[in-house]
Amino acid sequence: MKRKFLVFLLPLIGLAFAFTNLPGLKPTVRGNYPSNYFQAPVAQALLLSGTFGELRPNHFHAGIDIKSARGIIGDAVFSAADGFISRIKVDKSGYGNSLYISHPNGYTTVYAHLDKFKQEIEQWVKNQQYVQESFEIDVDLTHEKFPVSQGEEIGKMGNTGSSNGAHLHFEVRETSTQNPINPLLFGFRVVDNIAPKMHSLKVYALNEKREELGARAVSLYKSGNTYRVKGDTVLLDAGQTGFGLKVYDHLDRVSNWNGIYELVVYQDDSVIYDFTLESFAFDETRYINAHCDYEERVTKNSYFNRCYSLPGNQLSIYRRKANNGVIDLQDGQASKITMVAADVAGNSTTLEFYAKLKPNAAVLAQPIFNQKYNYVLPFNEGNMIRTEGLYLHMPSGTLYEDLYLKYDVQPERSSNYYSKVHRLNNNRTPVHDYFDIGLRPTQSIPAELKPKVFVAYCEGSRILNCGGRWEDGLLRAKVRDLGAYAILMDITPPTIRQVVFGQNMKGYKQFSFKISDNVASSPNVEPLTYEARVDGKWVLMEYDKKNGTITHYFDGETITPGEHEFSLVVRDAVGNESAFERKFFR
Template identity: 35%
Template sequence: MRVLVFVLLCCTVSVQAQLFAPANYPKGYFRNPLELAMDLSGNFGELRPNHYHMGLDLKTNKVENQLVHAAADGYISRIKIEPGGFGRAIYINHPNGFTTLYAHLNDFNPKLENWVKQQQYAKESWNVFLELTPGQFPVKQGDFLAYSGNTGGSQAPHLHFEIRRTADDVNVNPMLFGFPLADNTAPRILRLAVYDRMRSLYEQSPRLIPVKASGSNYSTTPALVKVSSPKVSFAITAFDTHTGSSNLNGIFEALLYVDNEAVIGFRMDNISYSDTRYLNAHIDYRTKSAGGAWLQHLSDLPGYVNSIYKQAKGDGAIDISDGAVHAVRIVVKDAYGNAATLDYSVQYDGTAVAPLVSTGKMFYPFMLDGFETEHCEFFIGERCLYDSVHIRYGQSANTHPQGISEVHTIGSSAIPLQESFLVRIQPNRSLTLQEQQHTVMQWYSGSKNDVQKVEWQNGWASARFRDFGSFRLVTDDIPPQINTPGLADGANLGKASRITFTVTDNLGRSKNVRTLLDGKWLRFTNDKGRTFIYRFDEKCLAGPHELTISAEDEAGNGTTKTIRFVR
């Protein structure tokens, strides 16, 4: 018996090695970019809305302005400043073929900060993505780069740190580079989910199976899971942490074995930003969008391109139509090799498979297909869907006061899209040329909404969206509003330290905001896309001034506000 167990274990290790080659990255080359001991609030591959987390979130003791240092020798190759996303970020290229990125920063070091400001004024844009040459800002390991902050898409003070392959800009898991972070804790498995793979994943709710732990070994209750489908797949909710931390971070790797044979697995090793939205194929999107748990599939959906999965024996949809009891093991690992295992059995109970009854037209991954009615058409591209699914269509009255079409409901917000799909709507009356020029298509689902400027062709308005939901045409002749609280025309700002304003729009979409001081462009920051802020500097000396602010909305309506003040 012991010989048999040994042989089975050896076979398991052998197949597993074929799934994932050992990670081989330079250990000790990069230093901790902070002066604080490494402590993670987020790790690589962690699950986030519509994307994988692509680096490490390093805690900064809940405060801003900690010193951020270069992780290794190299040169600053790029600077990015944007309202969301990274906020303020520095990229450094290193001679070993990797690039490090430092994001959500406050001020850069003085020399770099001054250079960036000059570039912003030269481009007349606060939002910039600057390319630098190797000789402009070379750095040595440990050089001061910037102060940590909370800019961009950050929700609390921290440093977002990434390592990428310089040649193709693909992100690599920093935990594979040997940073000084103690981790002797195994991942935790919280629940198992079972899916009927005779139907679309987006047309069912999974059966959730509770699990119980004995150390790092887990089992289900009951131990034998009987199912009424001859073909099933599995998903898990699992988290990881590191020594001394209470943060529930993402897992690194999960492997599925059936009857002691490796079937499929995934690893959070390297992911490109161009593929990060494929997280929606990796998770049970329908369950999560309804407010449920994060569930990570142990099956590879057909529409997942450049997948993080490795297949050894199929795509993870398991045929159990023989009615036999099949032993299942799921192994979950972190980047340090700590592992947790979940063992259970599964059996098909022989229930006759009922015919699928669903309304709507069936669409498939990698097929360009469409749907047409008298007043609405939509077309779904080859790389839009992750799994086959019925897309339902409905029409209802438009109650918007400026609505010029019926409301057309397409699909469900519980069905994710990788790429945008095309929606074409015919207005319910003839429009003047001016009305056409100010027409937008509005999408909404629940409390969310968005608008896109339409293109006209043969009396039909078209736009692209990345979510299913309800769509309608709206004419918009109301310009955005520029709000300057506390700043009236003729104000004396001699004691003020800054000027602030906001821009609002009736349909929630403004753009092309521009500010001029005495006819020259003036830099206002717009962190998180909320308030525009200018802090007085050498660009606004003592004396009378005239500030002009202009903005547009998606429909092309423009507005301008001029304020005279004395400093």
Template identity: 30%
Template structure:
């Protein structure tokens, strides 16, 4: 993704970038009043929400318009974002339009042709800059609900061409959207720093309600966090908060302004947030630019006087609507237990860290941790297991990028080593695959968080379930539901009467794969045979054959 964005920006520069981007204006993506279901920078799993989600009245098929003069720079069909169209504009900005239901002609025909040529639902086209020029207000696609989407909408990412940063598109459309509602806080969270701080007699996180009148007693070094959402007129959705400022005794301590970030910074959301709470201090390994500590202690606060400290949170949205939340922290001397940790299991954020145990090796390169981690490491043996279970830490610790984990096999009940995989054990004891490859007695996998891992076996092929088979001919659509208990669906291929059939997964939220019957590829008026082959992540395969009349 990052390589593509860099290439796109260079192409856009060649294609006419150079006008003063601050003067840039965009026409709206739709010709009807704009309302949002999501805003820029909302907290999502492992990433920021990169753009604006425009509502489309609960339906698909609304014309999506070009925002200015430019050209189409990339065309894709993907499982995650559905039908996707990228546009490079001459005013210094580029956009990605996601979750479309389809493209306009002649792009739609070109995409379908490529899908059949490559025998793949997922395809990508990078046209020459002059191939598909667009004018502001010109239709470029149809809105949809494809990919990982929970309802019909248009997701619009806007990039600054020069830097490649995701930027908040709101300023371009602010005059078209009504918002007089200020953000609201749901909770405030105290983070006594391990071995350095205490809150209400305990060295564990503590939550209070906003505007709580009872002082919180604390001593030593503490951090703060806030759970808050923004709201807009006429809709029930909630959104991310544009600006959070924390002051103590009238002095600014911390400020977040969610206006831009780079692809490289995206996973740093794991360092800034704690669940849905936004931390008002910065971990030492977090370089996220939208965070600013105004003191010399990364936004952490030292309570070292026996007096009342006056805290104030000021929340603001992109329209300037503002709310304030005040609370008191009472300095009271309390004993602070030093942090006890085993040196061998203490990871340091600005060094390369190694963990070598019987049957386990883990390498965490420098730059992968946001803060020091005292691991709560345990090894668990199960007499029937193919490998030990390794608890790297009891609480999940996100890593900035994938790191190599190797787990040794204690026994090999299955001779075929492709049937083994590294499994992450969830807090409730469930398993999910993180993949992996067998190598010299070990399973090697890339992990993105410190948690609990083991090795599991998957010899069970996927399940293929025809959906409303007796309606296929009438509906002109073949639909299957797929299930796999172990490593998940890795690949699939369909044929009708022995010829390739274009099956896709139009919506990732639903486990349906479908093929829309097309007389250009399937002769209408007769009995046909469909064959559908599905393979999971360990190479287990299932083939389903059905007959239907169309």
């Protein structure tokens, strides 16, 4: 009965969909996705504070962010379809508490930043945490453990992990590859009648190797439904030119600036560049640093989509790249450039202008690497540099284009510097992957203090611990940024601050502490670890990394009524320790 009803209804839904899309274009979709298989993972209307493929620091957003109904945690989260829980992960940052559900149709749905799992899972997770003596767990499960049916409540919406406000991060992945796919291609009902808005155009003068000779922003204005530039023509500084576009999508009933689905660039009548945020692989997500203008992001927190590709950009989201998106104009020649940005609902926006070479452009077309450099590192080769104080090894694939490396050595900045400051360009040059760096100390370090030094990224006023291991008299680390590096020492133990704790814990639901350290660390170095025990036995303390809080919730079993001895040890990345010990009554 139910099925018949659906079949009858389908043509009507199709019709309604076509109407809401007008005027616009059908988004380009390569895959064939079921549009009525999944139900929404929440009961309320889908209001999105983030869309798939949205531009974020060092990654494309892999799902959609669904707003909480009232801005607070606790909304019920439902399984989008029948299946089984195939993975449970508890993470102090990242996705926080997350569930993965595998479905028989070959897709996996992911529910992240949950506050709580449903009771049965919550209990199982806690048991695992005690077995592993770890707050963080990541377990793969087979189908018999937790089968779920469509619409079954699996947990509560939360704010765990790297989340700033109650929301559900929801993903649809292809199970076999774990590649995330744009969830809005699966027929979820999101009201969107608003076309993307264009904010600024960037014009890059390029040389034969697609290296930037100069760049400038051009402001846009809207005339009718089309964006234009002042005077309708952009005068180019070099025959070879690339464009960049700052563009965002907007949805009904939300104020958020969300990501677009598709951008197509035409030179006269031919497509020279496009991208579609239909799907990507997690191991290519960092190519966003080549896709976007990295310097704009780092210096202004502004995202421009590059409409031409850097030589080392291997992202799979582009389908057409004539001449890599670069336009090549001769003196006196003009081209009409059209850019069409669309959202997944098919609302689209157009930018139109003419591009023409400046009469005296030949002068600017000369390479203008007027800043001095000491090394040229080709992007498609491995590169190694050895000097008296520095070892550097970049495997092939680390860079997006040849690097004109300016390397200089500056004196120690204070008595806590155990090496000179080695400056490798600056933080405005993107690097795709970790590379090896080794620094030679300039003063002898007593054996007992050798574990306390670290390779520090000391760009501007920021100090980041990048780790360090000794090899051939050099302190070595894997790093992923260009800028200044030096050897620093840290002998300051972490700080433990009581938030909720006292001698008499009767009637309390939990006890909690704030833990922090004097040195921040790079993403591949764990800044703080902790271990809490009651009467010598490991106890679970949930760690919320974004606010540095660790909390134990009394469960009535682990800590029985009576007197107990609590101990907490917190360790920083170089092994400095702080301890807290106290008796309490429960």
